[in-house]
Amino acid sequence: MRKHEVAVITGASAGVGRAAAREFARRGVHLGLIARHREALEATKTDIEAYGVKALVCEADVARSDQVEAAASAIERDLGPIDIWVNNAMVTIVSPIKQLQPDEVKQVTEVTYLGAVNGTLAALRRMLPRDRGTIVQVGSALSYRAIPLQAPYCGAKFAIRGFTDSLRSELLHDRSRIHVTMVQLPALNTPQFDWCKTRMPRKPRPVPPIFQPEIAARAIVWAARHRRRELFVGSSTVKAILANKIAPGLLDRVLGRKGYDAQQSDEPAGPDRIDNLWDTVRKGHDAHGRFDGEAKSNSSELWLTTHRAWMGAAALATLVLAHIASRSRR
The missing domain is CATH 1.20.5 (Single alpha-helices involved in coiled-coils or other helix-helix interfaces)
Known part of the structure; x- marks a missing residue:
């Protein structure tokens, strides 16, 4: 009988993925780590091996189903059957819709939405024959309430929620014991705001209130261990979802008036800014971004x-x- 669980995390090189890897490792879970940047994944592996668990680095692009499938096979071969699969990988672009290029929308959709689909399918191929396992979709308040300047990302998160609801119903129909859950996150202090492509004059920033990624990590681990359909993290997430249900038209106007400035800092973006839309960046891979001074470490x-x-x-x-x-x- 196995004495350990095995979890897979996509987007494990930084941000929420790296924080979640540490949180799982604290609980003795062996980890398969998937992302595009091998060196950053190796750093995550070093972090979590300090807790006495095993980790396998799998350099893969989640938009490529063949690479995700190969990673899943390697993880099961080295670590054992996968118990938990966390779909976390994402990219975004901050831009008015009128300035978006079709290939940019396609890239955000393929990484963020189809990446979750590819991960879910790889997990199901292994979990269904065993009739056990948990799939955690990392969502956002933006999967319920879209905001200006991030239409492709919001669309991808909406799509993940729809896909997950369909899957959940099918698993219930089949009387499967596989559990699928979605964790809806608030604004977080992660490096994505230093990496995301932008067409705005000032650097992107999360809309306050901001929470540390460790809060998201704790929520993901909790969701993986409890049969909750959905988990809402942070009062701002709950408020955004409720406000959209009660007065969506009013929220449209508020976001139209305030949503642009709320997503930009006072610093100019600069012409030499690098981004991770098409390729991984080579620096700044950590769980935290540059907003430690504003971010909350707890969520009541x-x-x-x-x-x-x-x-x-x-x-x-x-x-x-x-x-x-x-x-x-x-």
């Missing part, structure tokens, strides 16, 4: 949503005690 909303049973028990106990106290005063 995440704590509450992952402790619902405790909260319910506490509320019930309070009611019981109140009832006993009222009876004793009679």
Whole structure:
């Protein structure tokens, strides 16, 4: 009998993927690490091997289904059957739609959306015969509420949510024990804002409030271990989704008025800016971006949503005690 779990993380070289790898490693999970930049993956591997787990580096482009399939085969051969698959890889471009080029939209879609599809299919090929396993889709508040300047990315996240809902229904139809979940994230302090392609005059930035990637990592690991359909991380995620349900037209106007400036810092982008839309960048691979001074390290909303049973028990106990106290005063 195996004494360890095996998880796969795409986009494991930096940002949320690197933070999630560390969080899984703390819990004794062996890891298959997939991304385009081998040196950065090796750095992630060094990080997590300090926790006494095994890791396998797989340099692959998630937009290529053959490369994802080859990576999955190598991971199972070296580490054992895959228990958890986390689809996290993404790219984006910050640009008005009227300035987008078709090949740019195609690239964001293929990496962000089809990358998740390719990862899901590779996971299912291995999990279905065993009738066990968990697939975690890393989503965003933007999978419910799109914002200006990131139309291709928002479209890809919407598509992942639709694909995942279809898959979930099919697994229920087949009475499969495979669990699929989606973690909807808030704005995070990751390096993507230093790497993403932009046509705006000032450097891209996340829309506040900003959270550290370790919060996302904890949410991903929790979602992988609990049969929750969807997990919303951060009060800003919940507010954006609720606001879009209640007053989408008003939100359109607010974002039209404030959404451009909110996604740009005060620093000029500069003509020599490098980006990772077509190829990986060669520096700055870490979990954190440049917004440590603004980012929150805790999320009360995440704590509450992952402790619902405790909260319910506490509320019930309070009611019981109140009832006993009222009876004793009679």
